[in-house]
Amino acid sequence: AQSVSQHNHHVILSEAASLELGCNYSYGGTVNLFWYVQYPGQHLQLLLKYFSGDPLVKGIKGFEAEFIKSKFSFNLRKPSVQWSDTAEYFCAVNAAGRRALTFGSGTRLQVQP
C-alpha cells in the first residue's frame, strides 16, 4: 500500500521568507503527485500536480514543486510567502491508473505579517 509522509506539521514564517514543505511517498511503481491547499474556512483546492514530463511543476499563486524520483519526494516551494498563504497544505499521491488518492497528514503554515 502506498503512503505519504509530511514531516513538517506546523511551520511559522514571516512574510517574504522562503518556503519549502517536505513530502515523501512510498510506492514502487509510477505515481501521480498532487499538492492541495485548504485556506481557513474554505474547502480543499488544487495547487499543482505532476504526472509526467518536466519534474519541476509550477502551480497557482507562485507555488512550485519538484519531483525527485530517486528520493521519492515532491517538495513544495515558494520563494516569498505572503500572509494570505496561511493555510493547511496536503501532499497526495495515487498510483498511475488508479483514481483514489492517499493524503499526507498535512502541514499547517502560519505566515506572520
Next chain:
Amino acid sequence: NAGVTQTPKFQVLKTGQSMTLQCAQDMNHNSMYWYRQDPGMGLRLIYYSASEGTTDKGEVPNGYNVSRLNKREFSLRLESAAPSQTSVYFCASSGPGQSTDTQYFGPGTRLTVL
C-alpha cells in the same frame, strides 16, 4: 456552476443514531469520493465510485455505506453512529476518468457523535 455541494454543513448525533450525508456535483464527473478528515491524520478515503453504478471501499470503510444514486449524487450513510465517527467529511469528484484528473472538493460536513 455550484461545483460539489454537501448537506448538511453541521450535524450532531447521539451514539446509535443513523444519518445520510448528501453530495452532488454538477461538473459531469464520472468519479466521486468520500473522505474523512481528522486532526493530524490528513484525509482518509472511506469509499469511492469510479463511475455510475460502481462503488469500492477505501482505507476506512467500516461503519459506513454508500449509494451512487446517479451520475450527480453520491451519498454516505452511517447506520449506527459511534463517537469514533466524529470527523469532518468531504465529498469530491473528478473526471473524465484518468488517474491524473484533479479532484474537486465540497465544503465539508462537520459531524459530532455524542
